[in-house]
Amino acid sequence: MAERGRPRSFDRQTALLRAMELFWAKGFEDSSMTDLTQAMGIGSPSLYAAFGSKEALFREAVELYQATVGLRIWQSLDDETTIAGAIERFLLATAEAYSTPGEPPGCLIVLGASLSGRGDAVVCETLRTRRADNVARLDQRFARAVADGELPSDFDHGAAAAFYAALQHGMSIMARDGADAATLQAIARTGIRSLYALRTADAA
Amino acid sequence: MAERGRPRSFDRQTALLRAMELFWAKGFEDSSMTDLTQAMGIGSPSLYAAFGSKEALFREAVELYQATVGLRIWQSLDDETTIAGAIERFLLATAEAYSTPGEPPGCLIVLGASLSGRGDAVVCETLRTRRADNVARLDQRFARAVADGELPSDFDHGAAAAFYAALQHGMSIMARDGADAATLQAIARTGIRSLYALRTADAA
DNA sequence: TTCTTTCTGTGTTGATTGATACAGAATTAA
């Protein structure tokens, strides 16, 4: 504990929350230092002293997002005992999280930085790694369902994971383009019904 | 025809093609005027004289993309007589276009500008409108299949259109994140098999 | 040739970006 010196005049966690909301709404590149300091209610020297840099602040914001919004989406995946229940809750939680009133539409992990990878390399790689982790999490869940005997042994869990990851990523774009909650739910329910075709049919 | 005055020293269509490739690879915001003039082989006054502005150049590049790459993806949708054939060719053409060697991975319409909508408003709206057009095109194709008796009269063509649009958008992100051609094809084939569940099952 | 028109290359403009220098303010330790 640093008790010496002038105490900080703002709450670090609250400022981080405001930064997360701004990054979520506008993305890393489009959130200027002016935007950030205004949203956080502090001067830029205070921001640098408390968080290090704009990039480090973004990484902390992403961690906060994962620990809060991300948890709402992903925790049910492993909790549900059946693969059908897991995918159902995963997709419906996604639809709900991407259209929550008062929150920016879509996902910070997908929309939070330029997908061209040319902006800040560290920022782009941070999000890309998170997305890859999510694909891996889906893959493990499908593999578990195969091991549990819920799905045939020749089930292509890698393809299913990529499929549902792509669907979720696309839902972010649809949400950001203005799709309402009902549309996102319709996409989710369509994705749920797809699973019934996947676990019975052979590869085309 | 303007025959008077000093003739242009570069081919306008070739320069536009180079600009399209750059925008496709790096997006609007991350393609600086320096990048553009180097890729196009001209000075910035020549660029402004020939295309008006960076934004106008981008809009022309998007039109060129739609007329070439977009055509490869979308023309089969209406040409195929069955809805199964149409969706199959649509998704497989998407997978192929998004992983063509020598071309940037993913789609210019999805990845070409900040999805936060805060960069250049006109540019973001241009792409958003194109994406909305694509959703409408899918919707019309599914509605046609209902009218043809291929799908039940209570089939939710709007949900199906949103579902496949989201899937295609997500494929762009997967491609940009490094997914190879085989993975994109696996996603496409999974999407094709989904259709078999959708045209028989009732809403959940 | 001479005039008019249009394009090209160099150089620059004002605005905005992320990041800091500096001095003063606020706290604890001695």
Next chain:
DNA sequence: TTAATTCTGTATCAATCAACACAGAAAGAA
């Protein structure tokens, strides 16, 4: 009090951005 430490506010830094001014070059028209 006095010294040491840490934060805050102003003011500014160099770099980069898109866009353009200007003069010279290259063509047709007369």
